[in-house]
Amino acid sequence: MKSPKIPGYLDFFRSKSILSIYMKKTAILFCFIFMGFYAHSLELKRLFNQSGSPEKITISGIVKDLATGETLPFANVFVVGTNNGTTTNIDGYFTLFDVPVENTSIRVKYIGYEAKTIKVASTMANTNIEIFLTPTTEQLDEVVLSAETEQQVVRFNKKVSQVALSPKELASIPNLGEKDIFRALQLLPGVSGTNESSAGLYVRGGTPDQNLILLDGFTVYHVDHFYGFFSAFNSEALKDIQLYKGGFPAEFGGRISSIMELTGKTGNNNKFTLSAGASLLSANIAMEIPLGKKANLLIAGRRSYTDIIQSGLYQDIFDLYNDDSSFGSDDQNMGGDFQNQRNETEPTFHFYDLNAKLSYRPSDQDIISLSLYNGEDNLDNSRESQNTFGQDNEGSVDTNISDVLNWGNLGSSLRWARKWNEKLYTKTIVAYSNYFSKRDRLSDVTVQRTDSTTNSVLGIIEDNELKDLTARLHAEYQINSDHMLEFGGQYTSNQVKYDYIMNDSLEIITRDNDGNLASLFVQDNWSATSKLDLLGGIRVSHFDITEEIYYEPRISGTYQLSDEIKLKAAWGKYYQFVNRIVREDVTQGSRDFWLLANDETNPISSSEHRIFGISYENDGWLLDVEYFEKDMTGLSEFSLRFQSALRSGSDDQYFFEGTGIARGVEFLLQKKVGAYTGWLGYTLSEVVHTFPDISDNPYYALHDQRHELKWVNMLKIGKWDLGATWVYGSGKPYTAPDGEYTITLLDGTTYEYVSVGDKNGLRLPPYHRLDLSATYSFKLGGGTGNAGLSLFNLYNRTNIWYKEFEVVEDNVIETNVNYIGFTPSIFFNVKF
Amino acid sequence: MITSIIPLTACEDVPDYKVQSEPVIEAYLYEGDPVDDIILKKSSLYNEEDNDQTTYLTNANVHIILDSESYELSMMPGEAGRYEYTGDDLTIKIGETYRIEFEHEGETVHAETTIPPLPENGNISHDEIYIPLIDTPSELRDFTESFQETIDITWNNENDDYHYLLIENIEANPEPINQLEALAGIGENFEYVSSPTQSNIFSLRATVHYNQFGLHRVTLFHVNEEYAQLYETTSQDSRDLYEPFTNVKNGLGIFTGFSSVTFYFEVLKK
Missing domain, CATH: 2.60.40 (Immunoglobulin-like)
Incomplete structure (x- = not known):
């Protein structure tokens, strides 16, 4: 019988551990501070209103791009010379209270745009003003770059653990021919930059599935194209990117690590725009089509053609630098007479994605949009190899592996946002998302000895599909200049299917589950004093599979110690109801799939974040240090290694539940303005998992990386943008077979068993690579264009993705599956 | 901040990884029979020479423990790694739980089994x-x-x-x-x-x-189920590796009883 579940937050308050006592005190302290300042601010406000004051007005409006008329989300709007400021919401709306009319100006800043200052007039009261900003990338002539020009690719330090990224400014970051948001985000401290193959972002010891990716309100479950070389998102179709690395507010739910909120472009309102680009790997095209005065349509598509043009420049260069690491063995003996041979393999792939967005503005207060995304990858990891064994190489092992994967995501959302008045704004979203992933692997191994030939065939089919239907309401109510209340609700219906079949008939797993999640949240953005900002809230969710209610209290705050120094802290509780399961496979590299949590085989995941930090920031520089700690429970892993040999028909035996802790310190030094910008980021961290049924001892997670260093350099010289990035990460763990032994059973038969080494007990070599890029911008007829060269992995470092093992005739055949070596790429983009 | 960084220098309780061969027990107890089918050996590592030769554990100080009584086994003459109990005061009985135990490189290798009733x-x-x-x-x-x-x-x-x-x-x-x-x-x-x-x-x-x-x-x-599990593990395939079943702590293999x-x-x- 199941014991009554104690809500997680009560576990926390009941726990007697030193850490929990420490956190308990911190939380209580937060509460006291919050309540005390709340009372204090109300009292001050009352006294202030009684004493009379100069005329003050409320300014409400919207911030837009001058060239296209697009609204600009998350722009800073503030009264010059004061701490009175706000941020535009996702639709570009803002309300600024208590703005003195006399001799006052407001300033608007947004990354990728020239800052703008506007003198305040009494006529601005009770009207919706429009503020237009000029994009910096529209200015092809040499411009003076100053602190007022927010041309940074990323903006740190806005809120605790929050980073904003400008898709417009991505050209400065080296890439593989495509401007890439994930490549840029992976250069941030706290986000792993050594996962060329990542299915997304590993943020502060979390896994990609613990990172919620929202594109125009719908969830995207698979977020990169092959190798992670390209994100699944076309930067030409995006307007804004916000990454919350931890401690995120109550408005977001369903993930235990981080949030990435993407806002799609609405498109040019003023004129038809066509842009196109090509690189050695892929081509893209985007159209922005005004439809009358109130509507417009954006369509953007991309496709790689590496599968079609096999003999192109890319392939030549690729082969030139990878000829010694393709198929076949390099005969590396590992000692003695044993030929533990290593093979190398390089998969081939192609992908495409399509973004479309139809926007309609029936009035100044309403925005209705229909957004669509479809992306798919096809990866062919098939290969053949021949290895020899025996004293005189008299035996041979021929391996022929057919391995084809395809995965992708289809997503769509219908969204209605309305600014009812200067205080109330709502957005309503109905969204659908469909993730699919299929793998078909057939391994055919022939062992030839002097006197015999044996052949064995092993096939695996994996088929995973996830459907997500969500309705969401989010309201913002600006009570006054000190308080903005946000509240709302969400209902999500998930259907998840997963089949894992071996040898066409043996069903290891078949799952088909439905689950419904209903959530409510409320949070208050409170300017407690001129120096202290707090954001506190709670999210309450009901999950119908477990019939439980989950409480997620969260609080974060910043305290401006001086003009330059800021202290910050955050604490929060998080739950996740759909999980990506890591399917550990020692011999073929670990794979993963999505399953709905059910608290039986794969549990509800939860985490508790604790973040403390301090930053020093002036107009030109930012020095930022954040400590993070994340306790995770309900982690799942799936393995065939520990299956009960007596197949009972249940697949439960393949799932293992565990806990984890991720913690670390991030250091960031950023030069924000000037011709030369960039940052140096370092993360010291560890991720330890405890799965009692898999390992007697805690072990480092697959993505554990002790040290990671990132050096990002961007130089703007006239019409040239030059970029150089260097990434170093210490080796990640892996598991390997390390020996064998025999047992004679009662029938007299002697069996040979392979002994698998300590879980994640070995480390791959360190990962590092240097990328360079140069981009030249120019005018072309009535439009603009840019062309450039990008050099990926300049010094052709062989970075290992994972290892595959085969044990044949007392030999271990070890195959390193490597990331891509030196790859130059040229690109060309035009826009009319 | 400083105090929060310090714990990172001391990692969680993750043991250091060592590639080393592990002790393997192959031991069967038969109801009514003396103890004479206990074999101790070591797993062989892929990266060491002569890994196709079985290395037996000789001169191990092996004990069978029943309740609080410990019975020391001795290696059978001429049979490296095979141990027996030479006394006449230990007979395997139904329902009794037996423990095998010996020290190997600083760790106690042990396993337990209960003799099942007669069919x-x-x-x-x-x-x-x-x-x-x-x-x-x-x-x-x-x-x-x-x-x-x-x-x-x-x-x-x-x-x-x-x-x-x-x-x-x-x-x-x-x-x-x-x-x-x-x-x-x-x-x-x-x-x-x-x-x-x-x-x-x-x-x-x-x-x-x-x-x-x-x-x-x-x-x-x-x-016992442990034997059935090991028996089924014989289908272990080198291309689909998983840890074979074992009921031995700090080691590998099987210690089980029959009737x-x-x-x-x-x-x-x-």
Whole structure:
């Protein structure tokens, strides 16, 4: 019988551990501070209103791009010379209270745009003003770059653990021919930059599935194209990117690590725009089509053609630098007479994605949009190899592996946002998302000895599909200049299917589950004093599979110690109801799939974040240090290694539940303005998992990386943008077979068993690579264009993705599956 | 901040990884028998020389522990790695839990097993069966198509325990039923071992479970789940690796107990 579940937050308050006592005190302290300042601010406000004051007005409006008329989300709007400021919401709306009319100006800043200052007039009261900003990338002539020009690719330090990224400014970051948001985000401290193959972002010891990716309100479950070389998102179709690395507010739910909120472009309102680009790997095209005065349509598509043009420049260069690491063995003996041979393999792939967005503005207060995304990858990891064994190489092992994967995501959302008045704004979203992933692997191994030939065939089919239907309401109510209340609700219906079949008939797993999640949240953005900002809230969710209610209290705050120094802290509780399961496979590299949590085989995941930090920031520089700690429970892993040999028909035996802790310190030094910008980021961290049924001892997670260093350099010289990035990460763990032994059973038969080494007990070599890029911008007829060269992995470092093992005739055949070596790429983009 | 960084220098309790061979136990206890089937060896590493040779653990200080009594085993003369108990004060009994224990490179390698009860209410359906001699392919075809008679071994098994059967021809000079395959195993006694089953019946079919004339012995073993698990792990495939089942702590292999009952039947010429 199941014991009554104690809500997680009560576990926390009941726990007697030193850490929990420490956190308990911190939380209580937060509460006291919050309540005390709340009372204090109300009292001050009352006294202030009684004493009379100069005329003050409320300014409400919207911030837009001058060239296209697009609204600009998350722009800073503030009264010059004061701490009175706000941020535009996702639709570009803002309300600024208590703005003195006399001799006052407001300033608007947004990354990728020239800052703008506007003198305040009494006529601005009770009207919706429009503020237009000029994009910096529209200015092809040499411009003076100053602190007022927010041309940074990323903006740190806005809120605790929050980073904003400008898709417009991505050209400065080296890439593989495509401007890439994930490549840029992976250069941030706290986000792993050594996962060329990542299915997304590993943020502060979390896994990609613990990172919620929202594109125009719908969830995207698979977020990169092959190798992670390209994100699944076309930067030409995006307007804004916000990454919350931890401690995120109550408005977001369903993930235990981080949030990435993407806002799609609405498109040019003023004129038809066509842009196109090509690189050695892929081509893209985007159209922005005004439809009358109130509507417009954006369509953007991309496709790689590496599968079609096999003999192109890319392939030549690729082969030139990878000829010694393709198929076949390099005969590396590992000692003695044993030929533990290593093979190398390089998969081939192609992908495409399509973004479309139809926007309609029936009035100044309403925005209705229909957004669509479809992306798919096809990866062919098939290969053949021949290895020899025996004293005189008299035996041979021929391996022929057919391995084809395809995965992708289809997503769509219908969204209605309305600014009812200067205080109330709502957005309503109905969204659908469909993730699919299929793998078909057939391994055919022939062992030839002097006197015999044996052949064995092993096939695996994996088929995973996830459907997500969500309705969401989010309201913002600006009570006054000190308080903005946000509240709302969400209902999500998930259907998840997963089949894992071996040898066409043996069903290891078949799952088909439905689950419904209903959530409510409320949070208050409170300017407690001129120096202290707090954001506190709670999210309450009901999950119908477990019939439980989950409480997620969260609080974060910043305290401006001086003009330059800021202290910050955050604490929060998080739950996740759909999980990506890591399917550990020692011999073929670990794979993963999505399953709905059910608290039986794969549990509800939860985490508790604790973040403390301090930053020093002036107009030109930012020095930022954040400590993070994340306790995770309900982690799942799936393995065939520990299956009960007596197949009972249940697949439960393949799932293992565990806990984890991720913690670390991030250091960031950023030069924000000037011709030369960039940052140096370092993360010291560890991720330890405890799965009692898999390992007697805690072990480092697959993505554990002790040290990671990132050096990002961007130089703007006239019409040239030059970029150089260097990434170093210490080796990640892996598991390997390390020996064998025999047992004679009662029938007299002697069996040979392979002994698998300590879980994640070995480390791959360190990962590092240097990328360079140069981009030249120019005018072309009535439009603009840019062309450039990008050099990926300049010094052709062989970075290992994972290892595959085969044990044949007392030999271990070890195959390193490597990331891509030196790859130059040229690109060309035009826009009319 | 400083205090929060300090704990990072001391990692969680993750042990250092060492590539080292592990002790392996292959030990079976039979109800009513003395302890003489205990083999200790080491796993061989892929990266060391002579890894195709089994390395036995010799001169280990091995003990069988029953309740609080410890019985020291000694290595059998001339049989490296094989241990026995030479005293007469230890007899394996049903229901008792035995522990094997020895020290290896600073760690205590140990395992426990409980001797299962005798198969309950075991029975053989008949003790003789008449089978025609098969001399020609057509006789073989007729036999396989028409001969349906079985000898059924039954037992009570309400708890779905694991059992397996050993069928042995115990004649001095066994004669094959199927003369067409006579040359293949002439003079050898046929033996069949079933896989562990949770059923309560096993039907013996001619030419499948026995293929010689003469007296046969059927041993019905009641086994623990640990043995059944290890038995099934024999399907471990080198391309789909997982840790084989073991009930040994700080080591690998199997330590398990059995009990059995025996039946006999005779195959006669029709």
